[in-house]
Amino acid sequence: RKEVEQDPGPFNVPEGATVAFNCTYSNSASQSFFWYRQDCRKEPKLLMSVYSSGNEDGRFTAQLNRASQYISLLIRDSKLSDSATYLCVVIKTGANNLFFGTGTRLTVIP
Amino acid sequence: SAVISQKPSRDICQRGTSLTIQCQVDSQVTMMFWYRQQPGQSLTLIATANQGSEATYESGFVIDKFPISRPNLTFSTLTVSNMSPEDSSIYLCSVEGGEYYEQYFGPGTRLTVT
Numbered sequence: 001r002k003e004v005e006q007d008p009g010p011f012n013v014p015e016g017a018t019v020a021f022n023c024t025y026s027n028s029a030s031q032s033f034f035w036y037r038q039d040c041r042k043e044p045k046l047l048m049s050v051y052s053s054g055n056e057d058g059r060f061t062a063q064l065n066r067a068s069q070y071i072s073l074l075i076r077d078s079k080l081s082d083s084a085t086y087l088c089v090v091i092k093t094g095a096n097n098l099f100f101g102t103g104t105r106l107t108v109i110p
Numbered sequence: 111s112a113v114i115s116q117k118p119s120r121d122i123c124q125r126g127t128s129l130t131i132q133c134q135v136d137s138q139v140t141m142m143f144w145y146r147q148q149p150g151q152s153l154t155l156i157a158t159a160n161q162g163s164e165a166t167y168e169s170g171f172v173i174d175k176f177p178i179s180r181p182n183l184t185f186s187t188l189t190v191s192n193m194s195p196e197d198s199s200i201y202l203c204s205v206e207g208g209e210y211y212e213q214y215f216g217p218g219t220r221l222t223v224t
Contacts, residue, residue, distance in 0.1 A: 032210045032211050032212070034210075034212055041220075042217070043215040043216060043217050043218050043219075044153065044202075044215055045215070046111075046212050046213075046214065049208075049210050049212060070151055087152065091210075092212050093166075095146060095157065096143075096158060096206065096211065097143060097155040097168070098143075098152045098153070098155070098204075098213055101151040101152060102151070102152045102153055102156075
């Protein structure tokens, strides 16, 4: 079983829409959770860390459900510039390396 | 976050040759990481490079194929040895940089092996 699983999409949404991505992880001892954004032919860039209590950064909201081993990312009022691949990333307790999901591709359509 | 540069940004190499990729960070960091992203795939960790000790390789990656140097706290190299077309990939270095152990990535090296 993969460490991190995501729906690869693609998600094609109109500007202004709200879109949600989900991710599950297999190791209950995982300690840190992130969403990264990767634009085409670019390196991944940290979008936001995911805290146990959930957190919001502008139009972006991240949630963590440890009981279900589930992470989500909600994007409100989608912009054309939000088009990218969104990577769910997990660090296991005692490890330093990141485990990446395969990514969810989002295209925001005018 | 740290500023990370990689050289070369891209290369086209013949099978059987080797390529050394450099990663430079603008501040001292304890741990540096090397990842591979094959076409259409997500990132996979190759190894963790600590200054002053041997790199730690992940399952499926060996030192003879991917030797790593870490001569100081701001620099590391990854060599892809005896290349085959299956080594065509993007190679990225990263450093750990935050309270929650998040990592920041260099721009990557796009390698094509013919």
